[in-house]
Amino acid sequence: MKNIFVLLLSFTSVICAAQSRSVIELEKGWKFHKGDAATAEAIGFDDSGWQTVTVPHDWAIYGPFDKEIDKQTVAITQNGEKIPTEKTGRTGALPFTGTGWYRNTFDIKDFAADKKAILLFEGAMSEPQVYLNGAKIGEWAYGYAYFYFDISDKLLEGQNTLAVQLSNEEFSSRWYPGAGLYRPVSIVIKNAESIDQWGTTITTPVATAEVAQVTIKTKFTGENLRLMTTLYDAEGNKIAQNATTQSILNQFEQHIKVEKPHLWSPENPYLYTAVSRLYAGDELKDEVTTTFGIRSIHYSAENGFQLNGKTRKFKGVCLHHDLGPIGTAVNKAALRRQMQILKDLGCDAIRSAHNMPSFEQLELADEMGFMFLAESFDEWKKPKVENGYNRFFDDYAKRDVENLVRATRNHPAIVMWSAGNEVPDQYGSAGVKRARWLQELFHKEDPTRPVTVGMDQVKATMESGFGAILDVPGLNYRVHLYEEAYEKFPQGFILGSETASTVSSRGIYKFPVVKASMKEYPDFQSSSYDLEYCSWSNLPEDDFILQDDKPWVIGEFVWTGFDYLGEPTPYDTSWPSRSSYFGMVDLAGIPKDRYYLYRSRWNTQDETLHILPHWNWEGREGQKTPVFAYTSYDRAELFVNGKSQGIQIKNDSTPQTRYRLMWNDVIYEPGTLKVVALDENNKPVAEEEVKTAGKPHALKLEADRTNLKADGKDLAFVTVSVVDKNGIPCPTATNQLNFNVTGAGSFRAACNGDATSLELFHKPTMQLFSGKLVVLVQSSEKQGTIKLQVSGRGLKAESIKLNTSL
Numbered sequence: 144m145k146n147i148f149v150l151l152l153s154f155t156s157v158i159c160a161a162q163s164r165s166v167i168e169l170e171k172g173w174k175f176h177k178g179d180a181a182t183a184e185a186i187g188f189d190d191s192g193w194q195t196v197t198v199p200h201d202w203a204i205y206g207p208f209d210k211e212i213d214k215q216t217v218a219i220t221q222n223g224e225k226i227p228t229e230k231t232g233r234t235g236a237l238p239f240t241g242t243g244w245y246r247n248t249f250d251i252k253d254f255a256a257d258k259k260a261i262l263l264f265e266g267a268m269s270e271p272q273v274y275l276n277g278a279k280i281g282e283w284a285y286g287y288a289y290f291y292f293d294i295s296d297k298l299l300e301g302q303n304t305l306a307v308q309l310s311n312e313e314f315s316s317r318w319y320p321g322a323g324l325y326r327p328v329s330i331v332i333k334n335a336e337s338i339d340q341w342g343t344t345i346t347t348p349v350a351t352a353e354v355a356q357v358t359i360k361t362k363f364t365g366e367n368l369r370l371m372t373t374l375y376d377a378e379g380n381k382i383a384q385n386a387t388t389q390s391i392l393n394q395f396e397q398h399i400k401v402e403k404p405h406l407w408s409p410e411n412p413y414l415y416t417a418v419s420r421l422y423a424g425d426e427l428k429d430e431v432t433t434t435f436g437i438r439s440i441h442y443s444a445e446n447g448f449q450l451n452g453k454t455r456k457f458k459g460v461c462l463h464h465d466l467g468p469i470g471t472a473v474n475k476a477a478l479r480r481q482m483q484i485l486k487d488l489g490c491d492a493i494r495s496a497h498n499m500p501s502f503e504q505l506e507l508a509d510e511m512g513f514m515f516l517a518e519s520f521d522e523w524k525k526p527k528v529e530n531g532y533n534r535f536f537d538d539y540a541k542r543d544v545e546n547l548v549r550a551t552r553n554h555p556a557i558v559m560w561s562a563g564n565e566v567p568d569q570y571g572s573a574g575v576k577r578a579r580w581l582q583e584l585f586h587k588e589d590p591t592r593p594v595t596v597g598m599d600q601v602k603a604t605m606e607s608g609f610g611a612i613l614d615v616p617g618l619n620y621r622v623h624l625y626e627e628a629y630e631k632f633p634q635g636f637i638l639g640s641e642t643a644s645t646v647s648s649r650g651i652y653k654f655p656v657v658k659a660s661m662k663e664y665p666d667f668q669s670s671s672y673d674l675e676y677c678s679w680s681n682l683p684e685d686d687f688i689l690q691d692d693k694p695w696v697i698g699e700f701v702w703t704g705f706d707y708l709g710e711p712t713p714y715d716t717s718w719p720s721r722s723s724y725f726g727m728v729d730l731a732g733i734p735k736d737r738y739y740l741y742r743s744r745w746n747t748q749d750e751t752l753h754i755l756p757h758w759n760w761e762g763r764e765g766q767k768t769p770v771f772a773y774t775s776y777d778r779a780e781l782f783v784n785g786k787s788q789g790i791q792i793k794n795d796s797t798p799q800t801r802y803r804l805m806w807n808d809v810i811y812e813p814g815t816l817k818v819v820a821l822d823e824n825n826k827p828v829a830e831e832e833v834k835t836a837g838k839p840h841a842l843k844l845e846a847d848r849t850n851l852k853a854d855g856k857d858l859a860f861v862t863v864s865v866v867d868k869n870g871i872p873c874p875t876a877t878n879q880l881n882f883n884v885t886g887a888g889s890f891r892a893a894c895n896g897d898a899t900s901l902e903l904f905h906k907p908t909m910q911l912f913s914g915k916l917v918v919l920v921q922s923s924e925k926q927g928t929i930k931l932q933v934s935g936r937g938l939k940a941e942s943i944k945l946n947t948s949l
């Protein structure tokens with residue numbers, strides 16, 4: 144986990160004499176240039192004409208969208224394609240390819256010769272070449288890896304210049320990877336005698352309601368030192384302490400007993416902190432704070448997956464790392480909002496598909512309560528895309544795995560590692576050896592968590608032994624092979640490491656309402672009746688049945704929680720499709736209908752009663768217009784303008800009738816659609832209505848938060864919708880809206896969730912999609928009030944006030 148250090152500064156200059164350790168976050172003062180720049184690494188290089196940016200930064204998200212960018216004429220063999228076709232928008236059609244340079248000049252004060260300095264990158268997209276004061280200090284390859292360099296003998300007291308060159312090849316990704324320094328960069332300054340980078344490992348080999356054993360291993364540099372470790376509970380009370388001078392090979396090992404611990408779980412994400420103080424005599428040499436949780440995990444044929452001794456199934460989603468309209472530049476407020484939406488869904492687990500998660504996301508998973516499947520690679524040695532990770536596997540796989548585990552292993556949220564996703568190495572004996580080598584590498588770094596690989600070539604992995612050697616056999620789709628895999632594999636349980644890949648567009652409904660694979664429409668949208676999927680995938684219910692009926696299935700990770708940039712299946716070859724249709728939630732963060740289908744079974748705290756479609760079908764009068772309800776109730780009665788359409792009860796006749804209530808023969812007439820949920824005695828227990836809206840009349844603004852931090856980074860997400868003169872939402876409105884932000888903040892971006900929109904996210908104007916869009920407002924560093932005003936032709940302008948405080 145990210146250690147919280149004694150001092151955390153985001154200034155570009157810092158004095159570190161008095162403190163044992165300090166961290167300089169290199170956020171501000173960066174200069175950026177897209178393109179090659181000869182001698183840009185040199186100290187005196189004139190970068191005054193370059194763009195001033197803050198890091199994290201994604202250079203490509205500002206567009207423009209262009210179908211020629213990274214156009215891939217390929218057959219996607221893992222999708223069963225045999226003939227190459229022209230894929231536009233596969234990687235988002237945003238300008239991430241090519242070279243970019245970043246430079247930062249900063250002051251370091253009181254950096255004495257006996258100090259140590261570490262330069263840490265939490266992700267750099269990609270192939271970074273790093274220069275300090277004109278000299279190359281190192282390089283890396285994988286854009287998702289965390290890495291650091293010891294710059295103790297290169298950092299100068301006074302002015303320093305850091306220059307980073309990044310380059311992204313064409314044909315290097317299957318989705319939008321982003322570009323640039325999209326995750327934090329920092330410098331850690333500490334004493335020569337100090338705790339090593341990622342040197343603290345905390346495990347809880349005993350974790351029961353009565354007692355826990357907290358084992359802390361601390362790697363350090365120096366001699367004759369003493370380590371004092373103090374544990375604090377979530378309220379900051381000191382609960383235990385241990386001091387030791389005994390070390391072996393520069394590692395201390397302490398075992399601390401905690402009575403009646405609060406066990407960490409998604410339902411009770413209780414966190415402790417450990418403060419590690421390193422002394423030479425009485426002198427404090429280093430101090431590191433680590434957040435941790437006390438919990439146990441266990442996987443077995445008898446009990447499946449157990450957290451704290453209780454069997455449970457993962458109610459998980461796969462997420463890509465982009466944050467929609469702000470791209471890949473990591474932002475904690477955006478991540479928190481995403482995870483709040485997932486909490487309300489009842490989701491309890493996240494898979495970082497298909498790469499290392501950000502530290503921020505893991506911190507939030509610990510705090511908010513999500514179990515985490517931390518993945519590493521989408522490719523090993525055999526390519527999926529020509530310039531993918533296959534180019535780096537031999538040189539970097541070991542280092543990338545080590546850094547992943549060392550940097551993140553203290554997060555209680557992480558309950559499993561993934562060594563890869565659908566790697567073509569599933570075929571052939573070399574791949575089996577690679578799987579084993581990687582798994583052992585994970586085990587060496589972390590003996591406490593199992594390793595999985597998401598497998599799509601299930602038959603091949605049954606034959607080769609690939610599936611049998613994994614700690615956790617993960618199946619991607621292939622619901623028809625679950626039984627056979629369970630029989631053939633020795634583990635005694637199966638994980639749905641990737642499921643569903645059902646596609647839909649928010650608020651779009653197509654007729655006739657039929658189940659279909661790879662269905663395409665002239666408007667490049669998919670139907671929100673949730674009956675459309677891919678040739679390799681399935682509908683949600685096919686997974687629900689396995690999850691509910693097979694005790695040996697230990698859960699699922701649905702593809703995907705949110706839409707993401709790139710991979711616009713089934714419209715891979717249809718310009719201007721440029722983002723995915725897989726999400727339960729759209730790219731703007733607005734739930735689609737499908738969200739409520741999952742919510743109706745995952746969220747066991749709150750009731751779900753959701754009806755679809757909308758009821759604005761001018762021209763469909765007299766025609767069959769099916770109505771579905773996604774609900775936690777078993778039965779309901781539907782009314783159209785007060786006329787009963789009958790009672791539907793969930794039943795086993797088809798996968799869909801088991802989980803959805805469906806009235807397939809409803810004849811459309813404008814007015815009110817009302818669903819009344821019933822108990823087993825047919826007594827009404829809840830109801831929900833949808834009304835036909837008139838013309839767009841007014842705007843409605845709803846912010847996810849109205850009190851922001853005045854830190855220049857915090858974001859409010861304001862959902863904008865259009866209503867008619869009676870306040871009824873207009874579900875088909877497409878008005879062009881304009882945004883104006885004044886006061887202590889600025890307009891950051893807008894997004895409407897339309898996968899075919901080429902409007903730029905950072906321009907203060909956008910068209911509504913299915914009556915809605917979201918505006919992102921960012922705080923400044925000044926305390927005060929922010930006003931967002933939204934206007935549109937023929938509509939009454941509306942505004943909302945947000946407060947910011949320090």
Ligand code: GAL
Pocket residue numbers: 221496497564565599619641644677680702710712
């Ligand atoms: C899977 C793959 C994902 C995504 C998904 C789309 O096979 O692992 O990355 O491509 O298909 O359905």
